[in-house]
Amino acid sequence: MSGLGAVYRKELSDNFSSFRFVILFALIAMVSFIISYMAGVSLKDNLEGVAKPKFVFLMLFGTKGTLFSLVEFVAVFGPLIGLVLGFDAINGERAHGTLVKIVSQPIYRDAVINGKFLAGATTIAVLVVSVVLVISGFGLTLVGVVPGVEEILRLAIYVGISIFYISFWLGLSILFSIAFRSVATSFLASVALWIFLSFFVSLGASVLANAIAPVEKREGADPETVVANAQIKEGASLLSPMFIYSNATATIVDPMRKTTRSLVLMGPMEQMSSSRFQNPLSLGQSLVVVYPHLAALIALSLICFAVSYWIFMMQEIRT
Amino acid sequence: METQAIIQTTALTKRYDHQTAVDHLDFQVVEGEVFGFLGPNGAGKTTTLLMLLGLSRPTEGTASVCGLNPERKAMEVKKIVGYLPENVGFYGDMDAVQSLRYIADLNRIPGSEAQDRIHEVLKLVGLSEDGVKKVSAFSRGMKQRLGIAEVLLKDPKVMFLDEPTLGLDPDGAVRLIELIQSLNQERKITVLLSSHHLQQVQKISHRVGIMIKGRMVAEGSVDALAREKFGVGEEKFTLEEIYMKYFQEV
Numbered sequence: 001m002s003g004l005g006a007v008y009r010k011e012l013s014d015n016f017s018s019f020r021f022v023i024l025f026a027l028i029a030m031v032s033f034i035i036s037y038m039a040g041v042s043l044k045d046n047l048e049g050v051a052k053p054k055f056v057f058l059m060l061f062g063t064k065g066t067l068f069s070l071v072e073f074v075a076v077f078g079p080l081i082g083l084v085l086g087f088d089a090i091n092g093e094r095a096h097g098t099l100v101k102i103v104s105q106p107i108y109r110d111a112v113i114n115g116k117f118l119a120g121a122t123t124i125a126v127l128v129v130s131v132v133l134v135i136s137g138f139g140l141t142l143v144g145v146v147p148g149v150e151e152i153l154r155l156a157i158y159v160g161i162s163i164f165y166i167s168f169w170l171g172l173s174i175l176f177s178i179a180f181r182s183v184a185t186s187f188l189a190s191v192a193l194w195i196f197l198s199f200f201v202s203l204g205a206s207v208l209a210n211a212i213a214p215v216e217k218r219e220g221a222d223p224e225t226v227v228a229n230a231q232i233k234e235g236a237s238l239l240s241p242m243f244i245y246s247n248a249t250a251t252i253v254d255p256m257r258k259t260t261r262s263l264v265l266m267g268p269m270e271q272m273s274s275s276r277f278q279n280p281l282s283l284g285q286s287l288v289v290v291y292p293h294l295a296a297l298i299a300l301s302l303i304c305f306a307v308s309y310w311i312f313m314m315q316e317i318r319t
Numbered sequence: 320m321e322t323q324a325i326i327q328t329t330a331l332t333k334r335y336d337h338q339t340a341v342d343h344l345d346f347q348v349v350e351g352e353v354f355g356f357l358g359p360n361g362a363g364k365t366t367t368l369l370m371l372l373g374l375s376r377p378t379e380g381t382a383s384v385c386g387l388n389p390e391r392k393a394m395e396v397k398k399i400v401g402y403l404p405e406n407v408g409f410y411g412d413m414d415a416v417q418s419l420r421y422i423a424d425l426n427r428i429p430g431s432e433a434q435d436r437i438h439e440v441l442k443l444v445g446l447s448e449d450g451v452k453k454v455s456a457f458s459r460g461m462k463q464r465l466g467i468a469e470v471l472l473k474d475p476k477v478m479f480l481d482e483p484t485l486g487l488d489p490d491g492a493v494r495l496i497e498l499i500q501s502l503n504q505e506r507k508i509t510v511l512l513s514s515h516h517l518q519q520v521q522k523i524s525h526r527v528g529i530m531i532k533g534r535m536v537a538e539g540s541v542d543a544l545a546r547e548k549f550g551v552g553e554e555k556f557t558l559e560e561i562y563m564k565y566f567q568e569v
Contacts, residue, residue, distance in 0.1 A: 006424035007425070100402075100407075101404055101469070104404070106394050106425070
């Protein structure tokens with residue numbers, strides 16, 4: 001790949017030395033300190049009365065403190081990191097008049113976009129890994145629980161999924177930076193899409209489900225309608241990468257989670273017995289549960305990148 | 320002068336949706352010469368240059384640069400052709416040496432060699448003193464010089480200079496033109512120069528081509544064009560007058 005290395009190195013050093021990165025880093029550092037503090041404090045309450053807690057270390061990442069857990073934070077604000085790193089990737093170079101100069105060097109045209117994407121993904125990986133390490137470090141001193149092998153494995157998988165998720169948004173913002181000539185337009189467009197996909201789709205999904213298969217009262221409702229309602233809601237929510245990400249990380253970070261809890265109608269005694277005798281899902285089974293969402297997330301990223309690649313290769317280089 | 324054509328186009332055509340930017344263009348540039356590539360804005364000069372570099376695909380016709388077809392062998396062509404785009408841009412937060420190092424990196428010039436080459440080209444364009452200055456603090460003339468330094472870094476056989484004198488003050492334009500002339504004479508680089516500073520172009524060009532509305536309406540030495548249009552040689556007419564004459568006729 002001629003030129004890929006050069007573009008990658010330059011973009012990576014740009015990413016790390018830019019003011020943008022300093023802001024991102026400050027934000028990330030703040031968030032990881034707050035999260036580890038909140039998680040550490042609430043962890044003590046959560047563990048009270050539990051006879052034999054399992055996966056305590058993972059709770060640092062998955063339990064909701066007073067505000068949010070790391071998993072929730074990444075799901076909601078992770079995209080913003082991707083967007084910030086990519087929204088001016090191509091049109092910024094166009095505006096500065098550097099794009100023509102770069103592609104007139106003996107490099108393949110795709111080296112520019114590949115290099116930028118890979119450099120962005122590397123930056124994201126560094127950010128995510130450092131946040132997880134900071135929280136782990138704090139957790140070790142605050143909680144005093146050493147992570148087991150399985151917990152480390154699960155964390156590694158979680159980090160991988162998160163990098164893919166944020167990279168999807170990076171790819172999307174690079175796509176917009178190719179499609180729109182103005183930097184401001186591409187930033188606004190990607191933020192608008194982020195808001196739409198992350199917040200409005202889930203709202204729209206329940207509206208749609210209730211319109212097609214209305215369930216007014218839980219008790220005594222027709223089971224078929226309840227199932228249809230849930231299916232429509234789930235299907236429509238798949239449009240939202242945030243929903244996919246939340247589902248893809250669900251049983252990985254929180255092995256105790258019951259995926260069907262909201263749908264099954266249980267009596268109080270049943271509920272009590274199920275909560276008393278619950279056991280964590282094994283790692284293999286967790287992966288089986290999240291696999292479809294994981295595949296969807298990876299497919300989304302690849303499709304997004306393929307589309308931007310295609311547009312960029314077809315586009316007239318002239319501004 | 321007629322030796323070997325280093326650039327040759329045959330019926331080169333570029334059509335955008337409804338408009339023809341370059342219309343069956345035939346011209347050639349001879350090895351070792353400075354070719355003045357003239358024409359009003361929007362005549363299709365930049366489009367032609369992009370097609371010669373393989374950055375834009377011709378709708379019809381073919382081009383040949385150093386015997387290579389830029390459509391098929393874009394990489395080889397870009398290795399030997401240096402292109403200075405109109406309004407070339409730089410990364411404002413880099414200094415001159417860093418900018419050049421990035422270009423050297425893109426051209427796969429190894430680090431130790433790049434170091435020497437960077438100092439050499441900076442000296443050549445008269446920016447030795449400004450190597451560690453941020454490019455954003457450069458004047459327009461200095462930026463154009465840095466642009467030429469970037470082009471020289473790959474030791475090109477041919478240079479395409481697209482409006483290098485645009486927006487320069489008269490003194491800056493004269494000095495830049497002199498630099499281009501010395502590069503042509505001392506380094507034997509063939510130059511394809513597009514500019515609106517006709518007086519300067521006349522001074523250094525061996526031949527000129529006038530492109531209007533996507534067609535090459537005249538090609539030859541200034542003297543030959545003057546004879547063709549006015550019946551008298553170059554000494555009587557400036558390139559400007561010849562250019563205006565052609566322009567009014569189209």
